[in-house]
Amino acid sequence: xxxxxxxxxxxxxxxxxxxxxxxxxxxxxxxxxxxxxxxxxxxxxxxxxxxxxxxxxxxxxxxxxxxxxxxxxxxxxxxxxxxxxxxxxxxxxxxxxxxxxxxxxxxxxxxxxxxxxxxxxxxxxxxxxxxxxxxxxxxxxxxxxxxxxxxxxxxxxxx
Numbered sequence: 001x002x003x004x005x006x007x008x009x010x011x012x013x014x015x016x017x018x019x020x021x022x023x024x025x026x027x028x029x030x031x032x033x034x035x036x037x038x039x040x041x042x043x044x045x046x047x048x049x050x051x052x053x054x055x056x057x058x059x060x061x062x063x064x065x066x067x068x069x070x071x072x073x074x075x076x077x078x079x080x081x082x083x084x085x086x087x088x089x090x091x092x093x094x095x096x097x098x099x100x101x102x103x104x105x106x107x108x109x110x111x112x113x114x115x116x117x118x119x120x121x122x123x124x125x126x127x128x129x130x131x132x133x134x135x136x137x138x139x140x141x142x143x144x145x146x147x148x149x150x151x152x153x154x155x156x157x158x159x
């Protein structure tokens with residue numbers, strides 16, 4: 001009885017062997033083709049998000065917005081997004097400079113600006129002020145901006 005069952009099972013395995021060999025061959029061919037012929041869709045993307053370091057993802061997309069969406073990264077319209085190696089390159093770098101708040105006080109008014117970089121002089125210019133040697137500012141004009149900085153500007157005119 002045991003001998004008959006083993007013989008029956010061996011026959012089933014032998015019949016199934018050609019089908020399994022075809023499946024294994026198909027998988028092997030797919031792996032070889034994928035490894036040998038990289039396509040335009042094989043894209044490594046390095047994303048530098050402000051001060052959060054680097055994240056590397058792989059994507060089929062060439063579109064910056066969809067790449068950031070797939071990485072669950074939201075970008076504000078005031079943020080700067082710099083892309084290198086876009087289009088059909090195999091490697092791509094996305095750098096996000098996050099905007100921060102800068103306040104400019106002058107003549108009893110406060111302007112809130114969103115900036116990603118720059119100096120006190122740049123912020124004054126963006127707020128619409130042109131400084132001259134007689135004006136007073138609470139920071140040196142060359143000082144780099146930082147989040148939450150409040151610049152106090154007084155325009156002094158001599159006639």
